[in-house]
Amino acid sequence: MQCLICHSMIRLSWTLSYLMMPQRSKTETICMACQKTFHEIDEASACPKCGRQQESQNVCKDCQKWQANGSYYYINHALYQYDEAMKAYMHAYKFQGDYQLRHVFDTKFSQFIKKFAVFDLIVALPIDKTTWTTRGFNQVLGLMGDLSNNEVLYMKRDRDEKRQSQKKRNERLQTGNHFYVDVECRQQIENKKILLIDDVYTTGRTLRHAAETLYRQGSDRVESVTLCR
Template identity: 40%
Template sequence: MNCLLCNAPLNYRLSILDLVRLAPLPFPIICSKCAKSFTKIDPAAACPGCSRPQSSNHLCPECQRWTQQYGWHLHHTALYTYNEAMKEFMRRYKFQGDYRLRQVFQGVFCRQVQSYHADLIIPIPVTATTMATRGFNQVLGLLGQTTVTNVLNHRAQDKVAQSCKTRQQRLATPQPFRLTDPTVVRDKKVLLVDDIYTTGRTLYHAANLVKQAGCREILSLSLAR
C-alpha cells in the first residue's frame, strides 16, 4: 500500500492487539511525512468564535464584527490550519476531483462530528452545476457514512466560486441559501459542516437561516481555517 498523497510505500507492522481484536485493521492511509505537514489547531490557542490561531482565547476582531452585525457569533471549530499542505490537498481533492483523498481526513473529521451529539448535521451544499462538473460534494465526502440532513439548497443553480472571489467580494455575497423545510430544524441542536472557513460569510448565511427557523443551538465545523 502506498501513501495517498505522495505515493511513498507505507510500512506498517501489526501488533498482537491488532491481530486479536475484532475490528478493522488500522492500516495507515498517508505516510508520517505527509501527516506531519498538516498543522492541527489547538482550541486553547484559538479564537472561540472561528478557530483562528491566536495568542488569546478572546473573540478575534472578525468575530467581534460578526457579533455587531448579527447580535451573536458562531461557535466554530476548525481542525487544521489552511497551510500549504492543506491548500495542495484541497487542490487535488476539491478542484481536481480526486475523490479517493476523502479518506485522508474522513476518520478524524467524523469523530469530531460525532463528539457534538447534534440532533441534525447539515452540510453546506454545492450548486447543481458544481455537482455536475465535479461529481461530488466535498463536504459529504469528508462525512463518509454519517447521517446528514440535506435541508439547505442553493437559490441559484450556478454561482461564482468563493475561491475566485476577493475577501471583500466574499463578504458582500448575498444570501445564497434557502431552507427547504424550516420546521425540520425547530428546537434542534444543529451542526453546520463545511470544508474550509475563510471569511465565515458562507457559514453565517447558513446559520442565520437556521437560527431564524428556531433551532435550539447551532454549532459549526470545518476541516480547515
C-alpha cells in the first residue's frame, strides 16, 4: 500500500491475532511520517465555541465578536489544526481534485462525528452547481465516510461570485447568505437538533449562515463539526 500523501510504501506488521479477526480495521492510507505532520486539536486548550487551538479554554476574540452580534446558540467542534500541512492537503484534495485523498481522514473524521449522537440529523454543507461542475464532487461528503447525509440544505450562488477560498478575510465576513431549505424539507428539520458538517472552519461566516438558515426554518438546535479549524 502506498501513502496517499507522499506515495512511499507503507510497511505493516500484522500479528496472527489480527489476521484471524473476522472484521479487520481499515488499511492505513498514510505513512507514519505523514501522520505526524497533521496535528489534532487538544480540547483542553481550545476555544469552547469554535474549536480554535490556543493556550486556554477561554472564548477566543473572534467568537466574542460573534456572540456580541448573534442571537442564537451555535458552537463548532474541530478535529485538526488548519496548519501548513492541512492547507497543502486541502489544496490537493479540493482544488486539484484528487478524490482519493478523502481516504486520508474519512475513517477518523466519521468516528469523530459519531461522538455527537445526540443530534437528530447530520447535514453536510452543500456546494453550488458551478463548483459541482468544476470539481465533480462535494469534498465534505467524501470526508464523511459511510455516514448518511440528510440533504435538506441547498446553496445557490451567482456564477460570477468568488468562492470563499478566493476571498480575503474581510470579503468572507461580508459574504451574503446563499443557503436555503427546500419547501419539501422544512418538516424534516422542524424542532430537530442538527449537526452541520464541513471541511474547514476559517472565519465561521459560511457555517453561521447555514445555522441561521436552519434556525429560521424551525430547527431546535444547530452545532457543527469540521475536520479542521
